[in-house]
Amino acid sequence: MIRVPHIIAHRGASIEAPENTIAAFRIAQVRGVNWIECDVTLSANDQCVLIHDDTLDRTTNGTGPIHQQDLSTLRTLDAGAWFSDIYKGERIPTLDETLDTLAALYMGVNLEIKPSGCDAMVLARKVAATIGNRRDVPILLSSFDPQVVAIMAELCPGLDCGWLVEDVPADWKAQYTALKAAALHVDQEQLTAEKCAEITGENVPLICYTVNDPDRARTLLSWGVRAIITDNPALMTTAIPPIR
Incomplete structure (x- = not known):
């Protein structure tokens, strides 16, 4: 699997800036x-855009499903005022735009492919x-x-793809192998020392979300968790020393 750091910023520094925006990444x-x-999901005209929810309502001044709006409309929306006037x-x-920004900042990205109502196979392609x-950009x-x-x-034989789960299924290893996944991404609340040992004992890279403590x-x-995904990178980088 691609080498990832032990701290990854969830949707950017989303505790300090509006999630999934260039400001949060900077x-x-x-x-x-x-x-x-x-x-990442798709606009109505099949353009790749960054947003978490199926709808525009929470994080923009728009409304309704994101996949029903074309890119030109989406680009007129305000995706920051909901968080702060700043x-x-x-x-x-x-x-x-995101990849260009990350390249300029020498940053890597865990890119979650999120259908959000659009056709999953079209999105993947x-x-x-x-x-x-x-x-x-490391991806x-x-x-x-x-x-x-x-x-x-x-589609991307040169890139790794992790399998995201909330609960680890009993037959996780068989499914993981069949999917040719490169890492297992798990809700941190579901993890115990025993479960981590089971997963990492199979030489499966383990990444967990969302960790703010x-x-x-x-x-x-x-x-043995390889990386944690956090809303609060400032706190985590202060509290946890670099891992060599």
């Missing part, structure tokens, strides 16, 4: 984190086409959708 870098996690005018970024042969893909995880091994982070890392 602040994460200032806080000493060199990888971010973000969510970020008024922040836009929904495209995947291209569009992401693969957008990524193309870019080598200027780890991931998805909750097993079909997406499986097809990314074909430094004590919990230290515990998870001591159990």
